[in-house]
Amino acid sequence: MPEQYDLIIRGGSVFDGSGAPSVDADLGISGDRVVRVGAIGEDAGGEVVDASGLAVAPGFIDVHAHDDWLVFSEPDMEGKVMQGVTTVVNGNCGWGVHPQSAARTPPDNSPVPEWNSYGDYFKVLAERPPSVNVAMLAGFGPLRAGAIGSATEERPASVAELAQMRAWMREAMESGCVGMSTGLIYEPDRYASLDEIASVASELVEFDGLYASHVRGEGETLLEAHAEAMEIGRRAGVRVQISHHKASGQEWWGKVTQSLAQIERAQAEGLDVTADQYPYTASSTRLAAMAQNGQFARDDDAGERVLLAAVPGHAEWEGRSMADLASEWDLPVDQAVERVIEQAGDGVFAVSFGINEDDVRMVLQHPSTMIGSDGLGYGSKPHPRHYGTFPRVLGRYSRDEGLLPLETALHKMTGMAAAKFHLPDRGTIREGAIADLVVFDPATVIDGATYEDSRRTPVGMPWVVVNGTVVVRDGTHTGARPGRGVLRDQS
Ligand SMILES: [Zn+2]
Structure with missing residues (x-):
């Protein structure tokens, strides 16, 4: 009888999350668990991810x-x-x-x-x-x-x-x-x-x-x-x-x-x-908190270093610096900040270089x-x-x-x-662990998002598995929603 899995990740360099170097192994996943770490026969059944040349790690x-x-x-x-x-x-x-x-x-x-x-x-x-x-x-x-x-x-x-x-x-x-x-x-x-x-x-x-x-x-x-x-x-x-x-x-x-x-x-x-x-x-938090903590009073150039990230009702201000808005409105920066908060509420988020x-x-x-x-x-x-x-x-x-x-x-x-954080059976790859996994290319993996284009997804991260379900397949989100509330000390 050939082995049968729901998912097989074949030929990758497997990092177990402990800080140890990788070992070459196949992974067999059944249900929400990794059930096999080691060589898996070519005739084994299940969806196969070809991870040759790629790294496999805990999610x-x-x-x-x-x-x-x-x-x-x-x-x-x-x-x-x-x-x-x-x-x-x-x-x-x-x-x-x-x-x-x-x-x-x-x-x-x-x-x-x-x-x-x-x-x-x-x-x-x-x-x-x-x-x-x-x-x-x-x-x-x-x-x-x-x-x-x-x-x-x-x-x-x-x-x-x-x-x-x-x-x-x-x-x-x-x-x-x-x-x-x-x-x-x-x-x-x-x-x-x-x-x-x-x-x-x-x-x-x-x-x-x-x-x-x-x-x-x-x-x-x-x-x-x-x-x-x-x-x-x-x-x-x-x-x-x-x-x-x-x-x-x-x-x-x-x-x-x-x-x-x-x-x-x-x-x-x-x-x-x-x-x-x-x-x-750069950090990011609520604009109102930056103001309350004196960021604009303390620092003449603070307006240059603060970019608006999320402004309810005023998306047109998003991405602009406080210095830029202040000069358009012909106001000192701290007053321009007040105006933003007055008009958009204290839920405004900003990015601050510091x-x-x-x-x-x-x-x-x-x-x-x-x-x-x-x-x-x-x-x-x-x-x-x-x-x-x-x-x-x-x-x-x-x-x-x-x-x-x-x-x-x-x-x-x-x-x-x-x-x-007391999350047992996660953050690790071994038989019996939850199958939260990523398959990535160590040679190309890099972030794509920038301050200007901040919702760009990364490259070199083609497969993501959550609780045994494929959520990213070949670089595309599958729409699957297998996430769970993870309770302390429970897997
Ligand atoms: Zn914080």
């Missing part, structure tokens, strides 16, 4: 995603899927989804389903599956805004409000979230003290959930801000993930040397602290760093990271610049991420 885990709502409005998730991402970890930077009425909705008007808990969110996801798998961090922001009844209250939470936040956090963990996130430059998170956050984070302990933080400052106060995140980890007794590790603003370039040393010291003292990074010199290329390289090479896109897939000019992060690391930084071996780059996208 990429995007540990820093903001696709909480996008998975419903754009379920094909082209930006992520086409770059080889098979699982997104949503809810980063404190931007969670529950309570829904207190959550920050995205800058498009697409209708979203309703939910009343994290458990509910996962149910909705099962009813409306996207093309990728979805793991969730519970964002601190809606918990605080929901408990206090306002996102702008600068006071500490009361005892009762804190109890409510902790109850919601517990429900999130019981429902399968992987941890909690904060975004301490944003309202309402910025008004929470270390004590308050550590108190809510203590709900993570019995689940071994992690604390992921967009820290309180990424420039002048970078080291203090990292120290706060680590102190929250120590005090609550939980593992820590520093979000999008960088030094932002030219004055602070080079500071990542110190922040990396700080991570090493904390690790040596026994703290489980790691970070994620997107491989670009990171040093050598810093990007140094953080990427460091063993504490894994890969997360931080993509914001809205508007006509989203930051290109939503479409290009993973192929850019593989093509530009690993192959072309030789900064890190391919197996190391892949480990940062797969095995390292799965271990930290």
